[in-house]
Amino acid sequence: MSERTITESSVTADINDPVINIRGIGPRRAALLKKLGIRTANDVLWFFPRRYADRREICKIAELRPGRNSVVIVKIGTVSCRRSFRTGIQVCSCEAEDGTGTLSVIWFNRKGLGSILTEGTSVALFGLPSFCEGRIEFSNPEFEIVKDASGIAGFTGIVPVYPLTAGLPERWLRKFIDSILENYLPLVKEYLPQSIIEKRGLPDIREALRGMHRPESESHWKYCRDRLAYEEFLFLQTALVLRKERLKRYGRAARLTAEGPYFSAFMSSLPFELTPSQRQVISRIFEDTKNGHPMSRLLQGDVGSGKTVISLALAAAGADAGIQTAIMAPTEVLAEQLYVQAQKFLSKTGIKCALLKGGLNRSEKSRIIDSIREGRIKVVVGTHAMIQDGVEFSRLGTVIIDEQQRFGVMQRGEMLSRGKTPHLLMMSATPIPRTISACLFGDMDISVIRERPKGRQKIETRLIDLTKIRDLLQFMIDESAAGGRTYWICPRVEEDGENNIASVEKRYKFLKKHLCPLGIGFIHGKMDSEQKSRELEKFRAGEIKVLVGTTVLEVGVDVPEASVVVIESPERYGLSQLHQIRGRVGRGSRRGVCLLLVDKIEEEAADRLKILLATDDGFRIAEADHLLRGPGKISGYEQHGASEFRTADIYRDSVLLERASEDARSLVSDEKALLNERAFKDKLDNYLNRGSIVSIKA
Ligand code: ADP
Ligand code: MG
Numbered sequence: 274m275s276e277r278t279i280t281e282s283s284v285t286a287d288i289n290d291p292v293i294n295i296r297g298i299g300p301r302r303a304a305l306l307k308k309l310g311i312r313t314a315n316d317v318l319w320f321f322p323r324r325y326a327d328r329r330e331i332c333k334i335a336e337l338r339p340g341r342n343s344v345v346i347v348k349i350g351t352v353s354c355r356r357s358f359r360t361g362i363q364v365c366s367c368e369a370e371d372g373t374g375t376l377s378v379i380w381f382n383r384k385g386l387g388s389i390l391t392e393g394t395s396v397a398l399f400g401l402p403s404f405c406e407g408r409i410e411f412s413n414p415e416f417e418i419v420k421d422a423s424g425i426a427g428f429t430g431i432v433p434v435y436p437l438t439a440g441l442p443e444r445w446l447r448k449f450i451d452s453i454l455e456n457y458l459p460l461v462k463e464y465l466p467q468s469i470i471e472k473r474g475l476p477d478i479r480e481a482l483r484g485m486h487r488p489e490s491e492s493h494w495k496y497c498r499d500r501l502a503y504e505e506f507l508f509l510q511t512a513l514v515l516r517k518e519r520l521k522r523y524g525r526a527a528r529l530t531a532e533g534p535y536f537s538a539f540m541s542s543l544p545f546e547l548t549p550s551q552r553q554v555i556s557r558i559f560e561d562t563k564n565g566h567p568m569s570r571l572l573q574g575d576v577g578s579g580k581t582v583i584s585l586a587l588a589a590a591g592a593d594a595g596i597q598t599a600i601m602a603p604t605e606v607l608a609e610q611l612y613v614q615a616q617k618f619l620s621k622t623g624i625k626c627a628l629l630k631g632g633l634n635r636s637e638k639s640r641i642i643d644s645i646r647e648g649r650i651k652v653v654v655g656t657h658a659m660i661q662d663g664v665e666f667s668r669l670g671t672v673i674i675d676e677q678q679r680f681g682v683m684q685r686g687e688m689l690s691r692g693k694t695p696h697l698l699m700m701s702a703t704p705i706p707r708t709i710s711a712c713l714f715g716d717m718d719i720s721v722i723r724e725r726p727k728g729r730q731k732i733e734t735r736l737i738d739l740t741k742i743r744d745l746l747q748f749m750i751d752e753s754a755a756g757g758r759t760y761w762i763c764p765r766v767e768e769d770g771e772n773n774i775a776s777v778e779k780r781y782k783f784l785k786k787h788l789c790p791l792g793i794g795f796i797h798g799k800m801d802s803e804q805k806s807r808e809l810e811k812f813r814a815g816e817i818k819v820l821v822g823t824t825v826l827e828v829g830v831d832v833p834e835a836s837v838v839v840i841e842s843p844e845r846y847g848l849s850q851l852h853q854i855r856g857r858v859g860r861g862s863r864r865g866v867c868l869l870l871v872d873k874i875e876e877e878a879a880d881r882l883k884i885l886l887a888t889d890d891g892f893r894i895a896e897a898d899h900l901l902r903g904p905g906k907i908s909g910y911e912q913h914g915a916s917e918f919r920t921a922d923i924y925r926d927s928v929l930l931e932r933a934s935e936d937a938r939s940l941v942s943d944e945k946a947l948l949n950e951r952a953f954k955d956k957l958d959n960y961l962n963r964g965s966i967v968s969i970k971a
Contacts (some may be wrong), residue, residue: 288460297449301440308438312559314457318449321485321920322433325494328399329430329549334374335401337409342398346419346428347371349378354387369398376402376409383413395419397428431488450486458483464952465504469936475500485920502921503929506712508957510930510937513716518941520567520716524694529562531555533593538622539586544907550722551579555586555727557720558698562590568696571714573705574722575891576856579701580700581611584673585618587698592624592651596670596695601656603676605630605802606809609673610831612654619652628656629664632803671696702856703849709927723892732855732865734886736879739872746787749837753791753818757836757863761821762854764845766797773840773872781821824854828848830860833861843869844878848898851882899924 291313293303306312311320329342331359347369354365364378365386378398380386390396400414417428435446463470463478470477476484476497484497492830530536554572561568574580588598600615601610619626627641627650646651648667674693699717710719719772737745749759761784765776781795794817796808805825812820813832824846838858843851851869859865869882884897923930940947948954 286314286456286460288313288318288457290314290457292317295453297452305438305441307598309436309441311754312829315461317453318461318482318486319919320435320450320459323388323436324434326399326432326434328428328432328943331397331429334371334376334409336373337376339402339404342399342401344397345371345376346395346397346425348374349390349392349394349396351392352387352390369396371497373590374409376411378411378414380413389418397425399428399706431491431494433486433488441696444953454483454486462544462952464956465507466506466940466946466950466953469507469940473503473932473936475503498920499926499929500508502926503921503933505918505921506926506930506933507937510712510715510933511957513714514903514937514941517569517716520569520694520888524567525565526562526567526598526694526696527591527594528565529559529587529590529594529671529696531559533590535592535622535624536586536589539589539618539624542621542745543582543618545726547582548579548722548724548726550574550724551583554583554720554722558583558587559590562696567694568698569717570698571710571717571719572698572700573710573719574700574702574721575725576853577704577725577860578702578722580702580722581614581675584675584698584700585615587671587673587696589622589624591671592694594670595781596668597645597648597650597666598664598671598673600652600653600673600675601657601659602654603657604825605656606805606825606830607676608654608656609806614677615652615654624652625650626652626654629653629659630802631658669695673696674699676700702853702891705923706892706899706927708931709899712930715934715937717890721892723890725751730859730864731889732859732867734855734867734869734889736869736871736882736886739870742870745839745868745870746784749788749819750791752837752866756834757818757830758812758815758834759819759837760835760857761819761837761839762841763821763823764842766799766823774845777821777823780841784819786819788819791819793819793821796820796822796825798823826849831860832857834863835860835865836863837866837868839868839870841870843871843882844874848881848884848894849891851885852889852894855885899927 291303292298292306292311293300293316298306306317309320311317326342328342328344334345334347337343337345348371350368350370352365352367354363356363362664363382363384364379365383366377367390368375368377370490371378395418397417397419398409398411398414399416403410403412407947415428417425419425433447433450435443435450437443437446446469458479461479461482465475469475475481478500481497481500484493485501488494488497558570560569561570572580572583584600588600591598600611602611608628608630614628615626622790624676625644629638629641633641641650642664645653646665646667653664653666674697697717705713752759761780763775763777763780765774767778768776777795777797781793784793792811794811796805800808806816808820809830809832810833811817815834835858838855840851840854846854855865855867858867867885869885871879884894888894915949921929940950
């Protein structure tokens with residue numbers, strides 16, 4: 274047995290060894306590890322804790338306090354185990370003491386405890402003590418037998434907590450990771466350029482990985498984590514800067530100008546004056562596009578600032594140049610709205626538009642697809658699926674992406690790969706702080722619209738206590754009589770027995786009961802898009818005056834008569850998101866009202882919400898949101914499955930992002946030096962393939 278181990282680790286160990294070749298891992302464990310995304314030893318090294326449990330302080334029984342997770346080291350008495358006849362659950366319990374006091378411990382369904390724990394054994398317990406009539410109890414604590422002081426080294430201190438899957442015991446997983454750290458970590462090779470490691474004072478990759486799994490202290494963890502977050506940004510930034518350089522050097526795209534007949538017809542048919550900001554953005558776009566270089570521009574502007582018109586102006590100029598324009602929205606509902614606007618403004622100039630959506634019948638769909646391929650349709654509106662489904666264009670020259678924040682950074686390249694190097698305009702209503710957007714969109718130019726079309730009124734925002742809900746109902750009745758309509762936003766779709774969070778289901782019933790004559794509808798993400806469009810259509814037409822929903826309503830939905838938005842449990846959302854939601858009202862001539870409906874919330878949360886009462890500048894709100902998050906701390910660390918980054922967080926790590934952006938520029942500026950960094954380049958290529966951000970080859 275021991276001989277086998279020696280040969281395995283000294284001769285054949287390779288960082289890419291499948292875990293099944295590792296001693297102690299059979300097919301069953303290998304299958305469970307695979308569920309966690311782990312196939313190789315290297316995957317284990319990059320399988321980071323979900324969070325960390327702080328067990329640095331070991332205390333005495335006399336020092337235990339209610340509500341505080343603690344570690345105590347105790348001697349235990351006799352353990353008695355029995356099976357409950359009623360439930361079949363095995364219960365083991367014992368008394369324990371440490372010289373300062375006694376406590377009782379109880380475990381449920383932990384087989385074999387009776388034989389591991391014998392009277393007089395010293396054990397470290399970790400758990401939440403409960404206090405009842407002067408007795409202290411630990412229920413289901415984690416424990417470790419104390420043989421000597423080093424025996425509990427992995428139990429106390431900062432203890433990693435890994436994502437688990439059923440069938441893999443936590444203790445086993447920790448030990449397994451320990452063995453991988455010992456046998457495989459030394460095989461990992463550094464890939465960041467030495468110059469960067471020195472300049473930024475970074476730990477090398479081996480230390481960084483070790484520190485993620487086995488941090489020695491909070492500052493050590495931060496030092497290690499920051500390197501990994503920084504490097505994610507560095508790869509992204511380098512890729513973006515390279516893309517920009519290459520587009521500038523090799524990219525070709527249609528020349529677009531303001532001189533053509535379609536464009537002039539479009540401009541003269543607009544029913545309103547463009548705002549100075551809108552004009553300015555349009556002229557910047559033509560500066561970019563008049564020379565036949567592909568434009569890459571991010572257009573940021575608060576909800577209702579009039580971004581769509583700008584995108585249609587670009588499409589009109591495209592029609593003059595004989596190219597097609599694809600306009601993409603993140604959802605079908607939004608795509609439909611865009612299409613309505615495109616029809617309204619473009620069709621009368623003679624530009625043919627089409628909407629590609631699910632639910633079209635076969636012949637309709639193939640008719641549209643044929644006309645796109647033959648170039649008769651100049652403007653195609655749809656969701657992201659339009660690219661994935663491989664719709665063929667005769668001459669796709671411009672790609673416009675609306676509500677860009679719903680698409681990932683990584684997806685950007687994929688969108689471009691079809692039309693070679695089309696012009697790209699991305700529009701976003703999520704105002705990210707300038708420093709961050711400049712980095713995250715390092716490959717793009719950025720325009721910001723800060724003013725709104727004239728005649729728009731400020732949205733009045735107020736905090737309302739849940740006890741005032743009757744007054745609120747009356748207000749909605751009055752509002753409806755005056756021609757207004759109400760959105761009512763809840764954090765959940767269905768009721769949840771455990772807590773009292775408002776759900777669409779519950780509110781819908783409640784409003785139906787009290788405001789039935791107004792007509793109540795509901796909309797949420799679990800409905801299919803046809804149902805959603807139907808509800809929205811009824812609301813738009815005024816058949817229903819109140820629409821209860823989740824944040825599916827957050828982005829882009831445009832019903833000019835909507836005048837009131839009620840947001841329940843607003844403390845559960847970020848400020849920027851709340852700002853987005855309130856932007857759904859006050860889009861027509863009627864003033865908008867946003868009511869934040871709160872039930873007993875903490876003062877701190879209320880103060881945060883008051884920022885919304887004080888300003889309606891989305892950028893200031895984004896900055897405030899950003900500052901409130903503060904820098905990362907080990908105790909607050911949670912790895913989110915949804916993030917595009919493994920460790921980095923664009924808001925929390927904005928300082929790292931700025932550094933990475935600076936370093937990426939200097940790396941790319943010295944191409945020769947960059948080519949010599951083989952390991953870095955290999956990783957970068959890998960990274961590029963993953964997200965194919967660089968869609969053109971040099
Ligand atoms: P967003 O930036 O949120 O996409 P939209 O482009 O949807 O904003 O514009 C919101 C509404 O304002 C639309 O109904 C649009 O027709 C109208 N609009 C756009 N520009 C102007 C303008 N300059 N003057 C008046 N109304 C405008
Ligand atoms: Mg919009």
